[in-house]
Amino acid sequence: MDLRDSPEEAAFRQRVREFLRTNLPKGWRAFGLGMARSNAERDFLHDWQRRLNDAGLLGLEWPKEFGGQGASAAEVAIYAEEAAACGAPQPLNVLGLSLAGPTIMAHGTPEQKRRYLPKILNCEEVWCQGFSEPGSGSDLASLRTRAELKGDHFVVNGQKVWTTYAHLADQCMLLARTDQNAPRHRGISFLLVDMKTPGVTVRPLRQMTGEAEFNETFFDNVVVPRGNLLGPLNEGWRVAMTTLASERGGAGGVAMGARYFAVLTGIVELSRNVKRNGKAAIGDAIVRQQLAQFYVDVSGLRYTAGRIATMLRQGTGSGVMSSIIKLTWSELNQRMQNFVMELQGPSHQLVAGSPHAVENGRWQYEFLRSRANTIEAGTSEVQRGILAERLLGLPRGH
Numbered sequence: 001m002d003l004r005d006s007p008e009e010a011a012f013r014q015r016v017r018e019f020l021r022t023n024l025p026k027g028w029r030a031f032g033l034g035m036a037r038s039n040a041e042r043d044f045l046h047d048w049q050r051r052l053n054d055a056g057l058l059g060l061e062w063p064k065e066f067g068g069q070g071a072s073a074a075e076v077a078i079y080a081e082e083a084a085a086c087g088a089p090q091p092l093n094v095l096g097l098s099l100a101g102p103t104i105m106a107h108g109t110p111e112q113k114r115r116y117l118p119k120i121l122n123c124e125e126v127w128c129q130g131f132s133e134p135g136s137g138s139d140l141a142s143l144r145t146r147a148e149l150k151g152d153h154f155v156v157n158g159q160k161v162w163t164t165y166a167h168l169a170d171q172c173m174l175l176a177r178t179d180q181n182a183p184r185h186r187g188i189s190f191l192l193v194d195m196k197t198p199g200v201t202v203r204p205l206r207q208m209t210g211e212a213e214f215n216e217t218f219f220d221n222v223v224v225p226r227g228n229l230l231g232p233l234n235e236g237w238r239v240a241m242t243t244l245a246s247e248r249g250g251a252g253g254v255a256m257g258a259r260y261f262a263v264l265t266g267i268v269e270l271s272r273n274v275k276r277n278g279k280a281a282i283g284d285a286i287v288r289q290q291l292a293q294f295y296v297d298v299s300g301l302r303y304t305a306g307r308i309a310t311m312l313r314q315g316t317g318s319g320v321m322s323s324i325i326k327l328t329w330s331e332l333n334q335r336m337q338n339f340v341m342e343l344q345g346p347s348h349q350l351v352a353g354s355p356h357a358v359e360n361g362r363w364q365y366e367f368l369r370s371r372a373n374t375i376e377a378g379t380s381e382v383q384r385g386i387l388a389e390r391l392l393g394l395p396r397g398h
């Protein structure tokens, strides 16, 4: 297989580079994935999404009929590589673009597609994902938030937790129990909920990085029109599987492959600048061996992510492959971030704001944020369980 750019792909790469060069503020370097920590950052990410949209670089993997670019898998990978190489942030509506959009395209009525998809692309409506609850994370099917159907509307009561971006969101993908008597997976429905509806309360949760990226979200007699049901009543579990497959390994997987290649490039650079036994660390045989192993791991991740993206496009579904990619990127990033701490020696304790912190504490932030990687979007243990049962055919665990 020839993985070099064709002339058309090389032209696309050039277009992306030019866009990033002229649109990113000078010296811009996003921490993490470019979170909206302050109003200024939120406004910047909103504007960033608008610029991408205007330049025809947003919704690359979305089909043209839904306002996307219908780009090839290679073009999606090229954008991801170039954006990661210069630390470009994700657009503000990342959950709308990567989770809500694909789920509505797959299960929405024509009216729902017309209503929601354009506002995801132009960032008029930012989305959050209300799946997890206190006591229902890995075991999502045990969720207790209730939606009672009363004629032409549902009345929702319950609590969600770890709701990323709920404090910014206009819309929520909500999983709620609509049949108390059905078997657990069969009594759940997928609702599209306007976050401005009376009865919705959002309380931020602070993480060890210091930022409040996610929230507790409460629903107290929240009225949701029946027309906001996505997919059939009581079949929300099947709809949610589309969301989870996109979250664990869809186009996001390609971005992760590119992103961790950029992280590795940063680690190689760091190894040239920090000292080990009085010499540049990169001269140390153990450091070099570790860097080579990371290169092998990141390459495997990139090619596997590309393969999954192609499978999704061909409509064959990614199956358990999305669990492989989720497990791989999250554990690889933690290994890389642990290594960066070792590489810095005692100065790894200096965080942003300290005058002697390496690269102004960028790696300390990345290290702390990486702790969440093996939890968010499904824990490593759960991914291993899925692979054991569905790929290896081992007996079901408890």
Ligand SMILES: Cc1cc2nc3c(=O)[nH]c(=O)nc-3n(C[C@H](O)[C@H](O)[C@H](O)COP(=O)(O)OP(=O)(O)OC[C@H]3O[C@@H](n4cnc5c(N)ncnc54)[C@H](O)[C@@H]3O)c2cc1C
Residues within 6 Å of the ligand: 128, 129, 130, 131, 132, 133, 135, 136, 137, 138, 139, 161, 162, 163, 164, 165, 214, 372, 375, 376, 377, 378, 379, 380, 381, 382, 385, 397, 398
């Ligand atoms: C940064 C971040 C962002 C998030 N954003 C969102 C969001 O936007 N929306 C949303 O709905 N959720 C979100 N989540 C929640 C996330 O999906 C859950 O945290 C995750 O599914 C784990 O659930 P839990 O926290 O309830 O842990 P639990 O399910 O209680 O798990 C606790 C421990 O038990 C282990 N365990 C559980 N079941 C099994 C099993 N069957 N076999 C082996 N081990 C098991 C787990 O691996 C874990 O180590 C986010 C989480 C994080 C960290």
